[in-house]
Amino acid sequence: MLNSAPPRFMASAAGAYLAAPPLSPEDLTMVLLVRQDKDSADTPMPTVTVGEIPGVVRELAAVGIHSVKIFAGARRRDRLASGALKKDSLMVRAIGAAKEPLGSATTVLTETCLCGYTDSGNCYVTNGSGMIAERRSVEAIAAQAAVQAAAGADIVGPAAMLPGCTEAVRSALDEDGHGGVGIMPHLIFSSSLYQGFRSTMHAEPRDGRPHQISPFQPSAALASALQMTREGADVVLLEPALASADLVPALTGAGIKVAPFSVSGEYLSLTRVQADGTRDCTALVEVYQMLKRSGAVRIITYAARDIARVLHRC
Numbered sequence: 031m032l033n034s035a036p037p038r039f040m041a042s043a044a045g046a047y048l049a050a051p052p053l054s055p056e057d058l059t060m061v062l063l064v065r066q067d068k069d070s071a072d073t074p075m076p077t078v079t080v081g082e083i084p085g086v087v088r089e090l091a092a093v094g095i096h097s098v099k100i101f102a103g104a105r106r107r108d109r110l111a112s113g114a115l116k117k118d119s120l121m122v123r124a125i126g127a128a129k130e131p132l133g134s135a136t137t138v139l140t141e142t143c144l145c146g147y148t149d150s151g152n153c154y155v156t157n158g159s160g161m162i163a164e165r166r167s168v169e170a171i172a173a174q175a176a177v178q179a180a181a182g183a184d185i186v187g188p189a190a191m192l193p194g195c196t197e198a199v200r201s202a203l204d205e206d207g208h209g210g211v212g213i214m215p216h217l218i219f220s221s222s223l224y225q226g227f228r229s230t231m232h233a234e235p236r237d238g239r240p241h242q243i244s245p246f247q248p249s250a251a252l253a254s255a256l257q258m259t260r261e262g263a264d265v266v267l268l269e270p271a272l273a274s275a276d277l278v279p280a281l282t283g284a285g286i287k288v289a290p291f292s293v294s295g296e297y298l299s300l301t302r303v304q305a306d307g308t309r310d311c312t313a314l315v316e317v318y319q320m321l322k323r324s325g326a327v328r329i330i331t332y333a334a335r336d337i338a339r340v341l342h343r344c
């Protein structure tokens with residue numbers, strides 16, 4: 031399908047030997063959007079309850095996927111995002127549920143952000159007069175990361191794009207004895223492709239996302255990634271995957287590990303529900319093959335399970 035080898039090579043052992051390794055389930059991390067038991071499942075993006083997570087993790091392992099990226103917010107939200115630090119939050123319970131069936135054989139990644147906890151839907155908290163309280167936000171995200179690590183997260187994912195956040199998260203993790211926990215900060219371009227996620231997770235920002243990078247300033251993205259790396263990032267999550275693919279070779283060339291996140295809008299627009307209810311993900315497989323060729327270490331996607339099933343059939 032994606033092979034540029036001469037025709038005489040197409041079906042030969044020599045051709046297979048010389049081809050780049052094809053996409054495999056191990057390359058993929060499955061995104062889990064967690065909803066409360068009482069919440070409606072009628073949302074633009076698929077969701078799971080905490081009770082469903084162990085079964086999903088087992089199913090994923092059976093098709094060769096050993097990592098999940100968890101997003102979870104709170105029902106009650108306030109100006110200071112206090113729910114982000116609760117020790118019995120939906121996120122904490124979801125992390126435990128993901129670790130329950132297979133323990134360390136499942137790598138658990140989290141989103142570490144305030145947008146699911148603020149009454150504004152902003153990724154940061156504000157002071158009484160509505161100004162961004164940058165230091166307070168960074169401190170809250172660092173404390174949130176420590177709570178997630180204590181619950182069993184392997185890689186936390188600060189996603190507010192606030193300067194100094196990665197460094198603060200690293201310090202908070204180390205202070206609490208979580209030196210082995212990794213950090214994958216989100217490097218986010220402004221995009222129209224997040225709508226499905228935002229409405230599913232009730233994280234529509236009242237004041238936009240002022241820290242996200244303009245697509246017309248790729249040099250700002252590179253500078254941010256370098257800064258995150260200096261602050262202690264182990265790998266950078268790049269989103270939206272398709273609209274930032276040019277950055278994959280640029281960042282890997284600078285020695286930075288990159289994990290593109292194929293976001294909600296990519297899933298909704300590039301897959302199709304088939305007659306049997308499953309989703310046709312052929313176009314996404316082509317995109318992910320390109321991302322792998324470009325040097326991505328992993329690809330984070332809502333379609334991981336569907337794609338692994340197809341890869342196994344081949």
Ligand SMILES: NCc1[nH]cc(CCC(=O)O)c1CC(=O)O
Pocket residue numbers: 141143145153189190218223224225226227228233239292293294295
């Ligand atoms: N809090 C940042 C964040 N976390 C997940 C997404 C989007 C993910 C998706 O669309 O699948 C975003 C971007 C945003 O809301 O601006």
